[in-house]
Amino acid sequence: MTQPIEDYALIGDLMTSALVGRDGSIDWLCLPRFDSAACFAKLLGEEENGHWRIAPLDAAIGEPCTRRAYVDGSLILESYWETETGTVKVTDFMPQREIAPDVIRIVEGISGTVRMRSTLRLRFDYGHVVPWVRRSDGDRVAIAGPDSAWFRSEPPVRTWGEANSTCSQFPVTAGRRVAFVLTWHPSHRPRPEPCDPFDALDQSLADWREWTAQCRYEGPYQEAVTRSLITLKALTYAPTGGIAAAATTSLPEELGGVRNWDYRYCWLRDSTLTLGSLLSTGFLDEARAWREWLLRA
Known part of the structure; x- marks a missing residue:
């Protein structure tokens, strides 16, 4: 199920x-x-x-x-x-x-x-x-x-x-x-x-916390904002800087409907909204990498 x-x-x-x-x-x-x-x-x-x-x-x-x-x-x-x-x-x-x-x-x-x-x-x-x-x-x-x-x-x-x-x-x-x-x-x-899975766990935790430490957001709902930023970062394809719209594919907007999208592409509208969130909270490297991806594409 x-x-x-x-x-x-x-x-x-x-x-x-x-x-x-x-x-x-x-x-x-x-x-x-x-x-x-x-x-x-x-x-x-x-x-x-x-x-x-x-x-x-x-x-x-x-x-x-x-x-x-x-x-x-x-x-x-x-x-x-x-x-x-x-x-x-x-x-x-x-x-x-x-x-x-x-x-x-x-x-x-x-x-x-x-x-x-x-x-x-x-x-x-x-x-x-x-x-x-x-x-x-x-x-x-x-x-x-x-x-x-x-x-x-x-x-x-x-x-x-x-x-x-x-x-x-x-x-x-x-x-x-x-x-x-x-x-x-x-x-x-x-x-x-x-x-080594246990060393990998320690390193993965350090990598993510090093990234989140760059956040410049100071306002309400700090925990929720940080969690959202981590989720957006997770959709970034590191080698190119492209940002996937979502991790899923072939999930229709309604059962039996024809609006059945593959979101594992870098959709320009979705990426722009993601970049707006990252830029406003201090993550400039992601914006530069995405811009270079866009110019190549």
Whole structure:
């Protein structure tokens, strides 16, 4: 069951982005760029179109987490599940990449013991292609034509194939952290150097807070303004300075209607409104980069 679009949270690395539902499922992810084909496309279809859910083992399909919020000054999402046996936190983020895009999910026990489940269904080309998955170097690698993705968990957890998916069940006790890393790269290239998920978390938090520290806004609703600016920044494609209108595609303005747009383009009107917000709050570099993009385009 697909959730309302307003129930999704955004994470990204300034080259692409993912949408995370309240139930702990990533239902939309295009790799390696905003305008690439999706490998998780449940947003537009069903579970078989690709998704990745991490939630307590006993949580029903579609059952939302207890609460969630972004870490202050960042695009790092924290979701809390309070169960009868304990409380667990799932941290989702995409570090600003150097070479390959990573989706990192860290499960941390807060109290008691909670049995968790991870279900990964990779479906390339908007859910049309089921990849070939095999073991390699202790991890899983999924290959489908030009696309490949490495799936790594630290510490290792028991995994098995189920309905053409990769699943794992594991207990989390208070103070324990389990990390999952999904890394995309072209299938004809060697595997990228694996990142340390915990170092990446610290660096990602530092990167975002360094950026938000430039904000010159001093007025009411400071927290809401900062959150809006982070969201706008997340839609910027760093290599060129272009700004995507939104992270979504093919969502009609009304069911059955013909106004069915792909918003993963740099629409001049939308970008101008975004730049107005960034400029008025002190973010000049983004305006310069967008202007250079416009002149090239």
